[in-house]
Amino acid sequence: EKEKEEASKKRGGEDSAGYRIFVKGEVVEDAVSVMDMERVRKNYNPKKILKEFEISKERFNDFENILILERPKNAEYLYIAADIGESAPTEIIILSQVNNSFKYTHNITLHNLTDKEQTKIFKHLGFMLEANFIGIDCTEGTARAIFHSLEESFPKENLSWVHFSEKIPVDIEKNDKGDMVFKDGLPVYKEEYVESWSIKRLKDLLYEEGRMELPLSYKLDSQLNSVIAVHSGNRTTYQTISTEDHLLAAFRV
Numbered sequence: 001e002k003e004k005e006e007a008s009k010k011r012g013g014e015d016s017a018g019y020r021i022f023v024k025g026e027v028v029e030d031a032v033s034v035m036d037m038e039r040v041r042k043n044y045n046p047k048k049i050l051k052e053f054e055i056s057k058e059r060f061n062d063f064e065n066i067l068i069l070e071r072p073k074n075a076e077y078l079y080i081a082a083d084i085g086e087s088a089p090t091e092i093i094i095l096s097q098v099n100n101s102f103k104y105t106h107n108i109t110l111h112n113l114t115d116k117e118q119t120k121i122f123k124h125l126g127f128m129l130e131a132n133f134i135g136i137d138c139t140e141g142t143a144r145a146i147f148h149s150l151e152e153s154f155p156k157e158n159l160s161w162v163h164f165s166e167k168i169p170v171d172i173e174k175n176d177k178g179d180m181v182f183k184d185g186l187p188v189y190k191e192e193y194v195e196s197w198s199i200k201r202l203k204d205l206l207y208e209e210g211r212m213e214l215p216l217s218y219k220l221d222s223q224l225n226s227v228i229a230v231h232s233g234n235r236t237t238y239q240t241i242s243t244e245d246h247l248l249a250a251f252r253v
Contacts, residue, residue: 009087016239034199034227034238036207041221043212050104050215055121056111063121069106071129072096080125081135083249084143085110090118091246094129102205103213107247115142119149126154135160135253162253164198167191198252199227199238223248 008014055063071078075096082092090113094106108125110118126134134154136147138161150159169189173181181188205211206224214220226242240248 034229035203035224037221037225039207040224042209043206043214044216044221045213046216048213048215050217051106053106053108054111055108055113057113057117060113060117064124067108067121067124067128069094069125069129072098072103072105074098077132078129079133079135080122080129080131081250081253082122083137083246083253084118084140084146085246086140086142088244088246091250092122092125093247093250094125101210101213104215104217107217107219115145115149118142119146122146122150123153126150126158131158133158133160135162137162137164137249137253139163139165160253162194162198164193164195164252166194168194168197170197193235195238196236202251219244219247220251 008019013019051069053067055066059066075098077097079095079097079102080092081095082090084090090110092106092108092110093104094108095102095104097103108121110121113121122134125131134150136143136150136159138144138147147159147161168191170192171190173188173190175181223240223242223245226240226245227248228239228241229236230239
């Protein structure tokens with residue numbers, strides 16, 4: 001029972017495709033692989049080396065000497081995005097934008113750090129790199145505590161709250177003539193769940209030639225390759241059949 005409970009927690013519940021495939025051994029016919037990895041791998045640049053750091057609670061006191069990073073001189077925008085782990089590591093990614101192309105440069109993994117300790121690292125990175133945007137997956141309580149602490153140090157326009165269970169406006173509603181729809185003088189927005197829209201957006205970026213440059217990373221490749229779509233009624237949800245999806249979640253942020 002204990003192993004079953006741990007497996008359920010790791011796989012996202014007993015109804016998840018990952019649990020049904022790897023624990024129960026079912027053939028999940030309603031699950032469809034999402035990523036076209038042949039398209040995705042065209043973005044890999046074997047000449048680029050991903051700079052990776054790991055900060056554990058034992059190394060935390062020295063993190064300022066470990067995390068010495070420079071903002072790329074040609075970066076028009078710099079993004080820090082993170083999936084905050086509750087019982088798992090926190091994955092932080094750093095991307096720079098040059099013209100219309102995103103370059104993945106750093107992966108920082110945090111192990112067993114409190115929300116206050118993680119906040120210090122985010123502030124250090126934000127100020128050191130002069131980050132234009134810091135995005136946090138605020139689905140869990142620890143992440144929300146970190147986000148609210150960052151609000152005390154960074155302007156709101158530089159912070160992005162991401163909650164995969166919420167809806168966000170993605171476009172403006174239009175009538176049959178193609179004109180924008182207004183209600184009470186305000187435009188009416190189309191909305192989608194962040195969970196679904198983030199996957200669609202990531203696919204658009206990965207499939208369009210020249211939009212992303214990714215150093216070879218087995219961790220990222222395996223997580224991208226494990227995304228499946230599960231159809232339930234009129235809604236499609238996305239799951240990973242890998243036990244680890246935190247780096248992927250940071251990219252979705």
